[in-house]
Amino acid sequence: MFSQNGLSLDQAPPISVVFRFFLSGSLFGVLTGAFVLYFGSDIFNADSTKALIVTHTLTLGVMLSFMLGALFQMLPVIAGIKLTSPVKKANLVQYPLVLGILSLLSAFYSGEPALFISASLLLGVTILGIASIMLKNLLALPNHSNSSKGMTIALGSLILLTLFALYLTGTLSGFFEGTFYGQIKTAHYSFGLFGWIALLIISISFQVIEMFYVTPPYPDFIGKSLPMRLFGLLLIGLVFGFFFANIWRIVDLFIIVFMLCYALMTLRRLSQRKRPIADATVWLWRLGMVLLVLSMAAMLTTRFYTLPPLNSLNYIFFAGFALSIVFAMFYKIVPFLTWFHLNAQGYFTAPMMHEVIHPKTAMKHLYIHLATLTAFLVSVYYAPVIYLAGSLLILSFGWMLWQIVHAWKLYIHTQKTGEKFEMTMPEVEG
Amino acid sequence: MPEPTKIFLDARELEHPAPLERAIAAIRELGNGNYFYMIHRKNPIPLIELAKEQGFTVFSKEDSDGIWHVLITRDKSLTLEALCNV
Numbered sequence: 001m002f003s004q005n006g007l008s009l010d011q012a013p014p015i016s017v018v019f020r021f022f023l024s025g026s027l028f029g030v031l032t033g034a035f036v037l038y039f040g041s042d043i044f045n046a047d048s049t050k051a052l053i054v055t056h057t058l059t060l061g062v063m064l065s066f067m068l069g070a071l072f073q074m075l076p077v078i079a080g081i082k083l084t085s086p087v088k089k090a091n092l093v094q095y096p097l098v099l100g101i102l103s104l105l106s107a108f109y110s111g112e113p114a115l116f117i118s119a120s121l122l123l124g125v126t127i128l129g130i131a132s133i134m135l136k137n138l139l140a141l142p143n144h145s146n147s148s149k150g151m152t153i154a155l156g157s158l159i160l161l162t163l164f165a166l167y168l169t170g171t172l173s174g175f176f177e178g179t180f181y182g183q184i185k186t187a188h189y190s191f192g193l194f195g196w197i198a199l200l201i202i203s204i205s206f207q208v209i210e211m212f213y214v215t216p217p218y219p220d221f222i223g224k225s226l227p228m229r230l231f232g233l234l235l236i237g238l239v240f241g242f243f244f245a246n247i248w249r250i251v252d253l254f255i256i257v258f259m260l261c262y263a264l265m266t267l268r269r270l271s272q273r274k275r276p277i278a279d280a281t282v283w284l285w286r287l288g289m290v291l292l293v294l295s296m297a298a299m300l301t302t303r304f305y306t307l308p309p310l311n312s313l314n315y316i317f318f319a320g321f322a323l324s325i326v327f328a329m330f331y332k333i334v335p336f337l338t339w340f341h342l343n344a345q346g347y348f349t350a351p352m353m354h355e356v357i358h359p360k361t362a363m364k365h366l367y368i369h370l371a372t373l374t375a376f377l378v379s380v381y382y383a384p385v386i387y388l389a390g391s392l393l394i395l396s397f398g399w400m401l402w403q404i405v406h407a408w409k410l411y412i413h414t415q416k417t418g419e420k421f422e423m424t425m426p427e428v429e430g
Numbered sequence: 431m432p433e434p435t436k437i438f439l440d441a442r443e444l445e446h447p448a449p450l451e452r453a454i455a456a457i458r459e460l461g462n463g464n465y466f467y468m469i470h471r472k473n474p475i476p477l478i479e480l481a482k483e484q485g486f487t488v489f490s491k492e493d494s495d496g497i498w499h500v501l502i503t504r505d506k507s508l509t510l511e512a513l514c515n516v
């Protein structure tokens with residue numbers, strides 16, 4: 001959460017700005033689990049509407065919510081950017097975002113053109129609006145760190161993938177003919193998975209791994225150049241994809257190599273920590289990187305062999321990678337923000353970070369997450385286990401929901417009943 | 431006048447957010463005639479702002495190895511710059 005210098009009090013967004021996105025992200029997580037229970041193992045059929053619904057609940061509802069919350073928190077920290085009127089901006093983003101996601105999911109389910117149009121308007125205006133504001137602030141920075149540079153590119157990808165999505169929903173609602181539907185769809189998910197989700201995680205890790213976990217810095221070929229090269233590859237795929245569909249096969253191979261280099265280097269850096277003790281967040285980062293390696297290995301194999309379960313495994317590995325990092329960040333951000341804001345307000349009786357979320361509570365969530373992933377993997381081969389996987393997913397996000405409510409209650413309780421720090425200076429003798 | 435008491439914290443290898451949490455706990459115990467001295471791998475802006483906000487005097491300086499020396503006191507009679515080992 002801190003850059004070279006850290007979060008200053010006048011730049012820190014109100015705690016409610018971050019918590020509200022984490023809250024809606026967790027609720028969408030519970031909804032994802034409910035969809036898994038309702039649709040069963042049909043979600044593994046990549047061409048089905050059910051897969052589309054679960055994927056977008058996860059990527060838009062869960063990940064985008066958590067990532068927007070984290071960006072509101074981290075932009076002041078990593079890039080020294082102070083977003084003006086953060087509460088107003090958060091409200092203007094969150095409500096249309098939630099409505100837009102629900103509208104899109106309903107549109108996928110019913111195929112109703114009007115729902116596609118309302119989803120396009122709500123999501124298009126909201127995502128393009130907030131991403132443009134954040135991007136504009138980042139572009140105005142005189143000096144960039146590897147993190148802020150990566151975030152800039154990730155936000156650029158978010159804007160592009162949203163524009164592609166508008167073309168796709170425009171086609172589904174009958175607005176466009178959809179001449180380039182296939183090409184744009186490939187670009188949409190490629191920019192979504194690698195240009196946005198993976199790249200944002202990578203950019204944040206440049207800061208977080210080195211600073212939170214006190215490791216040596218990433219080498220330049222990753223820290224300085226990977227984000228731009230990754231984005232360049234995606235642009236090559238986008239442009240040449242209109243003429244040669246096979247270009248993505250080559251682009252994907254390079255992406256796999258980049259992702260493997262990054263994941264293996266991050267695992268190495270985590271092994272070079274100065275403290276031998278690992279808490280749940282360290283294990284979640286390690287798990288996330290192992291899942292990214294497995295995802296890339298599965299993706300590589302599918303380029304040479306047609307093995308249907310591999311696509312499902314790849315889906316689970318990649319989602320597991322992204323969620324592991326989201327959970328790791330969650331357990332760092334929520335206790336810290338609660339403690340930090342109460343201390344900044346001068347509360348002597350502010351709870352310590354481990355009292356906001358106890359490390360054992362985070363560890364229990366790690367076990368639930370591991371059990372969830374295992375259940376999903378088993379369900380690829382033995383379908384009935386999907387119901388256990390869906391239930392565990394609900395438990396996993398319900399667990400997070402409870403942590404947010406608990407932290408918020410502690411925050412309010414301390415504000416109402418807490419003792420303020422003695423501000424008056426004692427008289428100095430002599 | 432007796433030598434002021436130094437309360438020392440080497441936070442260079444502590445993982446975030448332990449340096450901030452320990453420093454805040456330490457400075458709350460400060461009184462007259464003592465000061466908090468922390469060495470850290472970065473200049474801890476949140477700690478400095480929190481301390482200033484709560485009426486402490488703060489001084490921080492980076493040494494030639496890139497290590498930050500942060501001194502905090504409530505005792506207005508102490509000159510932190512003179513107590514800094516940089």
